[in-house]
Amino acid sequence: MPDEQRVANNSQTYAVGAEDFEFEALQQENGQATVIKFRLDDPRYHAGDVLVVLSGSEIHFHGMIGQILDGFAIASDHRGSLLPATVQ
Numbered sequence: 001m002p003d004e005q006r007v008a009n010n011s012q013t014y015a016v017g018a019e020d021f022e023f024e025a026l027q028q029e030n031g032q033a034t035v036i037k038f039r040l041d042d043p044r045y046h047a048g049d050v051l052v053v054l055s056g057s058e059i060h061f062h063g064m065i066g067q068i069l070d071g072f073a074i075a076s077d078h079r080g081s082l083l084p085a086t087v088q
Contacts, residue, residue: 011049014040014065018055018083026074028085036061036083040073051075053083 025033038051047068053061063077077083 012045013050013052014042014045015052015054018053018060021053023083025083025085027076029078029081031085032081033061033083033085034078034081035074035076037072037074039071040065040068041071045073047073058082 021038023033023036023038025035026037027033027035045065045068047065049065051061051063051065051073052059059080060082061075061077062080063075065073065075067074
């Protein structure tokens with residue numbers, strides 16, 4: 001089986017609460033962060049996993065983690081981000 005399929009079949013969801021989530025907006029659209037950088041040094045998560053930022057039951061960010069390097073991850077949500085494009 002190609003590596004791409006194995007990774008896609010084993011993707012995980014990294015869920016965090018919006019009130020405790022710290023990030024840097026790398027790109028934004030209409031005041032909402034669409035590409036973010038955040039601390040992620042848990043070895044269980046990899047590029048291809050999904051980041052979900054929740055406030056109660058409301059999803060503020062839902063996107064794929066595209067890169068993890070030196071304890072920081074980059075994720076993007078170009079469709080429905082509700083995170084403000086300010087440094088948190």
